[in-house]
Amino acid sequence: MIEAVQLAKSFDLPRGKEIQAVDNLSFLVHQGEVYGLLGANGAGKTTTLRMMLGLLRPTSGHAVIDGFSSVAEPNEVKRRVGFVSVTTGVYAWLTVRQMLLFFAELYGVEQDAAENRLGQLAFHLGLEEFLQQRCGTLSTGQKQRVNLARALIHQPPAVLLDEPSLGLDVMGSRVVQEYIQLLREQGKAVVLCTHRLDEAERLCDRFGILSHGRIMAEGGLKELQERTGKKSLHDVFWSLNQPSNENSAHHTSTL
Numbered sequence: 476m477i478e479a480v481q482l483a484k485s486f487d488l489p490r491g492k493e494i495q496a497v498d499n500l501s502f503l504v505h506q507g508e509v510y511g512l513l514g515a516n517g518a519g520k521t522t523t524l525r526m527m528l529g530l531l532r533p534t535s536g537h538a539v540i541d542g543f544s545s546v547a548e549p550n551e552v553k554r555r556v557g558f559v560s561v562t563t564g565v566y567a568w569l570t571v572r573q574m575l576l577f578f579a580e581l582y583g584v585e586q587d588a589a590e591n592r593l594g595q596l597a598f599h600l601g602l603e604e605f606l607q608q609r610c611g612t613l614s615t616g617q618k619q620r621v622n623l624a625r626a627l628i629h630q631p632p633a634v635l636l637d638e639p640s641l642g643l644d645v646m647g648s649r650v651v652q653e654y655i656q657l658l659r660e661q662g663k664a665v666v667l668c669t670h671r672l673d674e675a676e677r678l679c680d681r682f683g684i685l686s687h688g689r690i691m692a693e694g695g696l697k698e699l700q701e702r703t704g705k706k707s708l709h710d711v712f713w714s715l716n717q718p719s720n721e722n723s724a725h726h727t728s729t730l
Contacts, residue, residue, distance in 0.1 A: 476664035477504040477527070477633050481536035484522055484688075496522045498688040499536065506632070509655060509665040511675040513712060514685030520668040522688075524635050527666075529553055541632050554582065557626030557663075560637040565618050567611030571602060574610055574621065575628050582629035589628065596624040599657055600650065616647035623654050634658055636667045640674065652678060676708040684715050691715050 482500040485493045497519040504510040514520050525531035527538040529549025538545040541555045566574050572593065579589035597603050600620045605613065610621060619639070626634060640651040648671075655678050658665050669675050675682070682699060684692045692699055692715050700706060703714040 476506050476541060477510075477666060478502075478539040479523065479527060479536070480539065482523060482526055482533050482538060483535045484519075484526060484531065485534050496688050497526070497533075500685075500688065500690060501536075502683050502690065502693065504633075504664045504666055506664055507659055507662045508681065509659055509667055509679045511679035511682040512666055512668050512685060513672070513675060513682055515716065518685040519688035520685060521637055523685075524558075524637055524666070524668065527552075527635065528556060528558060554629070555631050555633055557629070557631040557634040558637075559622055559626045559634070559639045561619075561639070561641040563622045563625075565610035565613070565621055568609060570607050570609055571613070571621050572606045575624055578625050579628045584629055592628055592630065593624075596627060600624050600654065616643050616650070619643060619647060620650055623651070627658075631663070633664045634666075636665065636669075638669055639667075640669065640671060648674070672708045672712055682708070684712060686716055 479500050479502050482497055483495070484497040485495045487493050500519070500523060502510065512520055512523065522531065526533045527540070527545055529545040529552045533546065537547070538552070540552045543551040543555065545552045569577065575593050575596070576589055579592065584592065597606060600623055602620060602624060605617060610618065613621065623639070636655070640648040643651065652674065655665065655667065667675065667679060676696060681695050682693065683690045684699075692702060694702075696708060699708075699711045703711050705711045705714050
């Protein structure tokens with residue numbers, strides 16, 4: 476359902492230099508699976524998501540979403556992806572209801588289907604009490620619930636989540652966790668980028684540990700525990716991000 480195929484992205488720097496943000500990255504996410512793409516700041520997570528969405532053209536490689544290439548058919552990819560980011564804004568002067576129906580119309584969802592879908596999402600995400608409220612008056616947690624609903628209003632088969640619970644309190648984070656479980660139950664293919672490793676440990680089926688744009692280790696929690704000898708995902712992540720491991724991964728990738 477979601478596949479990254481040798482994705483790479485470099486950026487030009489002054490004096491003819493360049494930085495390799497993503498380095499021949501490949502992974503596969505199946506229907507009903509939550510894949511945790513984890514890494515420190517600057518590891519290449521957001522750049523990877525932007526390339527997968529068709530918002531940023533890769534230096535080489537491509538992503539495939541529901542059979543469509545992010546390079547050759549970026550508009551078809553966008554129609555099949557729900558994207559949630561902490562930086563996603565809302566339209567301050569629209570009510571929640573107006574905004575969600577507006578996005579449904581942009582995606583070509585018929586009015587009756589959009590109304591039905593809005594009702595379902597309002598129930599699952601607890602939007603009923605502020606559906607008629609202007610988005611500009613919402614709290615941070617309420618705005619994120621609206622963004623979660625916006626990402627699903629067109630029923631996409633794939634969902635990309637970039638730090639969806641950043642800045643949220645305990646209750647807001649719980650809504651995000653229940654949302655991800657709902658995505659799994661609906662058979663969506665999900666990529667989750669988060670720094671909340673305890674949250675990732677509870678929610679993800681498999682993990683890709685990124686460092687300097689490369690996957691250093693991939694697999695389920697049990698596989699990563701066996702590889703590192705560590706118990707928690709925090710300790711696994713720390714172990715894999717030690718300088719000796721990074722150098723080893725770089726050496727392997729250049730063979």
